[in-house]
Amino acid sequence: MTQQEKIKKLIDANDGMVWTSLVTGMGISKTILYQYVKENNMEQISHGVYITQDAWIDGMYLVHLRCKQAVFSHESALFFHDLTDREPSAFEITVRTGYNPSRLKEDGIKVYTIKKELHGEGVIMIQTAFGHPV
DSSP, rough: HHHHHHHHHHHHHHTTEEEHHHHHHHOHHHHHHHHHHHHTTTTTTTEEEOOOTTTTOOOOHHHHHTTTOOOOOOOOHHHHHOOOOSOOOOOOEETTOOOOOOOHHHTOOOEEEEEEGGGTTTOOBBHHHSBBBB
């Protein structure tokens, strides 16, 4: 299987989305990925995250990919637990104290901080409306 075919397989397995760390983790160079992205007219939706022309963007999953330590909280958490009937206008996340959330805030995400030792309390994995785990 060629490296191009491996990238295509990763994209198919991830609903039209691929990110640099996933590809490099498979032993494929960034150069090959960038060439594939250009040849297939893929769109960069975030730093190191690319989607095909026909893919739907799962905003919550994208936040999860950008910031692995982010925990959806406040209205976003209520939405996940079906305790509100509307999707939050801005995603709300909580991160550990000391994390620099400036880029997330620039993108309209409300960011709260909490002590490092309390950050993992009550955290669960749940699926977005698109079926991605966050």
